[in-house]
Amino acid sequence: MTRAGRVRANGTRLVAAARRAVAAGRRRSTVLSELWRRSLQLRVVVSTLALGSAVVFVLGIVLQNQITGRLIAAKEEAAVQQTRAAVEIAERELVGISLDSEVVRNRLTSARNRLTSLSPDSSAGAFEPVLVNDDKGMARDQVSFAGDYDAVPVSLREFVLSDPRRTATQIYTVERQNSRITYLIVGAPVSALSTTLPLQLYMLYPLTAEQSTISTEQSTLVVGGLVLLLLLAGITNLVTRQVVLPVRRAARAAERFANGELDERMVVVGEDDVARLAQSYNEMAESIEHQIRQLEEFGQLQRRFTSDVSHELRTPLTTVRMAADVLHASRAQFPAGLSRSTELLVDELDRFESLLGDLLEISRLDAGVEDLVAEYADVRAIARRAVESVRVIARNVGTEIVLDLPEEEVTAEVESRRVERILRNLLANAIDHGEGRPVELRMAMSADAIAVTVRDHGVGLRPGEAELVFNRFWRADPSRNRQTGGTGLGLAISLEDARLHGGGLDAWGERGHGACFRLTLPRMARDEYGESPLPLPPEDYTADADVAIEAGSVDAGAEEVRS
Structure with missing residues (x-):
């Protein structure tokens, strides 16, 4: 190797060593700053040491000046007297x-x-x-x-x-x-x-x-100051520890209580302030536990009541359904008004059956008795089946559904029935609020997750409503006429189905720009995944894109389904 090459190699090693030293310094600084933020005891001890050091320093300067001044003054007085005696001699x-x-x-x-x-x-x-x-x-x-x-x-x-x-x-x-x-x-x-x-x-x-x-006095002051600071640090640490330890125990007890260990209590020792704090915490925990138990029992009774009522209503509903089907089959023999009544009766019975089914489904989800029967499937086929299931609804309101699916297979470990139900609910919701404009279903995948977005360009959502759309029976505009005759539980069930897979369901919307719902599922059921493959808000969220979609333009590479 030439001399220039050796110089460059040495320079590279020095730069690498400097970078490692800087990185190590940053890590130490991060650790110290984190420790400083998290430890009240450390902050109190360091603050006390800083103030104590200032006091000891000022006191040392004053003492040194006093001692030095007195020594010099005594020396000067004796020297002057001896000098006067020497002058006489x-x-x-x-x-x-x-x-x-x-x-x-x-x-x-x-x-x-x-x-x-x-x-x-x-x-x-x-x-x-x-x-x-x-x-x-x-x-x-x-x-x-x-x-x-x-x-x-x-x-x-x-x-x-x-x-x-x-x-x-x-x-x-x-x-x-x-x-x-x-x-x-x-x-x-x-x-x-x-x-x-x-x-x-x-x-x-x-x-x-x-x-x-003076030198001995300075050394004594320095050593005494250091010993005093060490004693001060020890005393401060001991006193602070007596206060901080009960607080830490209370924090750990509160964390365990928040994690579900409702029988967690603090040990009450003595009758001081800390003991009263522990006693107050135990009383509060006892009250909260009692209320939580009551709420759990009430929730269980409510779920059992909903499930029992839904089951009990199935028998009379079946009888009414049979009678309604007979009437509906003979509606041609009835007068016009009576024939229309039989049609309305059948439609409402369909909606009633859907509501009972959703109530039973959400009762099982709340009770935690639903199991995920997952298998590897191509999610593109599930999306197409969901589109076919809402074809009639889309045709009735004149809505076009635009599919943007990957060319390669999008395989994941999912339960097809639940994923199809999620997409069907999202599509029906988008059609119902899309004001007849196109609805886009887009799919993408990454190494560990798949994502599906359903985008409409209708009325959109007001600020804060994106967090409410998954609430049961919630409606953004109660006076608005529904096109799909939904039960009000579809999005709530969809959210639970997504969570059952280990995924998530998110919503975004803005008034006048429509809404977008994003379903993200792991490629392997209940596995951890990173960032969703599709962004939210969607990439086409611009005023120009909305104008283009209102005019009926779609991407050339998208698959258009006209209903």
């Missing part, structure tokens, strides 16, 4: 000093040695004296001094020279032998008798001990 040592520079330097050195031999004050500590013969306007080479005069800052020299009656102090750091030493420097004028020489004494007190004390 220097004044005695420098009595009668002459103007000769060599004599001045020797006398200053002698006086400095005398000061150095003194025992330092215990409160002020060790010191380094510097005696200087200096005045304003004197050149640097004219200044006589004994000690490290260069360690004295210029600002302090100028202040002492400007006001020879006051003692001045300054903290200053001096570079010595690759080390930095901080001094408290006290400067004071020296008034020797029988001389007019301007003399100054500077006492350099090292702050090493004070710095060590």
Whole structure:
């Protein structure tokens, strides 16, 4: 491999590693954010730690400033007192000093040695004296001094020279032998008798001990603050846990209760607020369980009553049917009014029989006794049979049914009778509300699901009605005359049939743009499936498409069934 190739390969590996690191960081961030949202205990502990850290930090700064200020003030007070005592000694040592520079330097050195031999004050500590013969306007080479005069800052020299009656102090750091030493420097004028020489004494007190004390104090504050925060976190976690754990137990009990475990109760311990919460929850659960049991019993009685009444009505209905058939067969011998009455009687008996059949069917579905007898079938053939079953109804209202079916087989594990009933109900509903405009039945499939949509271009649905159309005996417009003579249970039964397959039935509609019902079924009965193969709202939901359909135009590839 060439060098350029190796560089590109290394660059690719680096980019991949960076992407993996970014992805890992995002996953960790997602986990932490999820934990932060879900855990009240974590939020309380972190918030308490944040506030506690701020309090400890402010308190540490205040304590450090107070301790440092007191140390420096005590050091400065002792240093000033010792400096004044040293000034008196220097004044005695420098009595009668002459103007000769060599004599001045020797006398200053002698006086400095005398000061150095003194025992330092215990409160002020060790010191380094510097005696200087200096005045304003004197050149640097004219200044006589004994000690490290260069360690004295210029600002302090100028202040002492400007006001020879006051003692001045300054903290200053001096570079010595690759080390930095901080001094408290006290400067004071020296008034020797029988001389007019301007003399100054500077006492350099090292702050090493004070710095060590401050460093120890800082370390103590940091360690104490960390220990305090850890104790605060532990105490907060313990206190929060005592509150959160009962809440979590209540949440778990509520979840199990919502999942159907109606005998789930909380343990009542003590007489505190949490115990009263558990007792209140148990009382609420007891009341809800009692009401649910009553509703279940009432529902069972209602279903049993509906089933029994439907069964009991079949015998007299059969007798009435036989008599009506005899009358209907002889209607040619009756007068015109009586003949029409026999026809109406037969029609209403047909509707009554359909209503009884639907009531029995929905009673069995409610009772959960219906079983799915599924087998592999071509759903296209089921759709064609459903279209044939509503041919007469469509012809009566002048509705065209447009089929858009795939060319290949659409096989699925379904119960043909139930799927055909679903499609028949959807087609009859679309014809009834389609205002004579074309009704489209479209089918599509994916790897795990099939979908069938029935689209009309009639009155449509108002907002919120798409969630009500599957309710039993619900009608969008009670004053509207039905064309199909339905029982009001067709869509409710269709929804239960779809759920029995493990699928779903959805509705969409808009006023003036018609409605569309979508049936989605898994390829394997009761299997999980992903997205439905057909969208809802339908793809042709545009004003132009509706105008084209009103004009009677259809797709060239669609199969048109004229009824």
